[in-house]
Amino acid sequence: MGIFTEAQAKDILTKVVTMSKADECTAQLTGQIQGNVRFALNNVSTAGLTDDTDLQVQVAYGKRVGIATINQFDDASLERVVRRAEELAKLAPENPEFMPAVDKQVYKTSPTFSEATAAITPVYRAKVAAASITACKAQNLIAAGFLEDGQSFVAFANSKGNFGYQRSTVLDYTCTVRTQDGRGSGWVGTDTQDATRFKVEDDIQIAMRKASASSEARALEPGKYTVILEPMAAAGLIGFMFNFFGAREADEGRSFLSKAGGGNKIGQQVFGPQVNFYTDPWDPIAPSLPWDEDGVPRKRMDLVKDGKVVALDYSRYWAQKQGKAPVGQMGNILMTGGTKSTAELVRSTQRGVLVTRTWYIRMVDPQTVLLTGLTRDGTFYIENGQIKYPIKNFRFNESPVIMLNNVEELGKPVRVPPDEVSMNIMVPPMKLRDFTFTSLSDAV
Helix, strand or coil: CCCCCCCHHHHHHHHHHHHHCCCEEEEEEEEEEEEEEEECCCCEEEEEEEEEEEEEEEEEECCEEEEEEEEECCCCHHHHHHHHHHHHHHHCCCCCCCCCCCCCCCCCCCCCCCCHCCCCCHHHHHHHHHHHHHHHHHCCCCEEEEEEEEEEEEEEEEECEEEEEEEEEEEEEEEEEEEEEECCCCCCCEEEECCHHHHHHHHHHHHHHHHHHHCCCCCCEEEEEEEEECCHHHHHHHHHHHHHCCCCHCCCCCCCCCCCCCCCCCCCCCCCCCEEEEEEECCCCCCCECCCCCCCCCEEEEEEECCCCCCCCCCHHHHHHHHCCCCCCCECCCCCCCCCHHHHHHCCCCEEEEEEEEEEEEEECCCCCCEEEEEEEEEEECCCCCCEEEEEEEEEHHHHHHHHEEEEEEECCCEECCCCCCEEEEEEEEEEEEEEEEEEECCC
16 A cells, blocks of 8 residues: 555545535645565575555644644545644644645646656566675675665645646665775675666675775874775765755854855855756656645756855745745755766875765854764775775764865765755765874774
8 A cells, every 4th residue: 555646646636625614724645665685694694574654734823823634545444634724723833934825836746756666576586686696795895784775655635726747766885895804894885766877786896895995994193085986985975065055044043154244155156166966856867756745846046156055944834924935945966066986086096095984974064064084884095096905993073164175186976875865966076185083993
């Protein structure tokens, strides 16, 4: 019962909206089927399949809002959840920031669905695990990984005649490979809506090479270095930064995008001139739903252009308060770059550090987005365009704002598993100067 057709979803939602006696009603159906397989120590440990469908009903009397949910869809259950939402609304205090349901909209479907991913079976998942494990066993390495795939749908309708329906798919694979003595570690991750873009045989080789190459790591003195951040390493910091791209936080002085004396930094040069970010629901590699959580249509929109901030994320309430036209809040984060691979960036580096992954990232100062975290799963010293030897991991203290003012070169953007943000993200490998490592870490 996890996936309803558009007709099935519309029938249920129409019933719900018609049943409501409130001033307005918005109903949303979501469903998903998710499968997974987990392996560790070169053995499959768990596998599973979940199937879930939920209905959420939100009603309003004036500015009093009530929300109720249910996962039964017969007429009596639908009636019950509507009445429950209405009861709660009558008990609720007025919400001073209440925004009424959006009027009827037209949505352009985005490419979030792949038949190949929706067709994944337990046999497919077992083959991915087997390919990962078999390759590692052949080289006396140890694999631990997780494959999760899923298909889902979302549909909503409101009492103003608005309706939306869309299906999505996702495949997320991560694998950590260790040497037998635990002194070498390599990692790889793939995130895509289209399973035809995933080749486990290629991915596992990346993790294996890094695990073997990262043994016998040497200590390098902490300090400022030219670094090459692989896409996943860069995404950890950039994703964190975009949690602070809200217009309200900036206008209220709570963000690195707050301007001295009030207001925000739209139009100001905040990053280096090579830096460009945009959001686009119809991107073929990292698409998003064509509407945001309020049902406002999204559009392709520049966020940072040649280092200047050109747009921030406005909620409907804050857009109205500030006299702005409402625009759907961003559903993905896409960074432009060049054409070079990570290996090509390494070849152009005289002396520096290659970072595979950043993790355990925590905030130090929200006004500058100063972050602290650790490198992990393969950190290497570069000299004269070659990887010379593995080095021990570092703790870093760095702001992505400062980092993106120290760009020397950007490579080809790729989609990476979302970490610090709950949306699709594409970033390039990047070569940066003066990246700050503060201490060594013995963890691999």
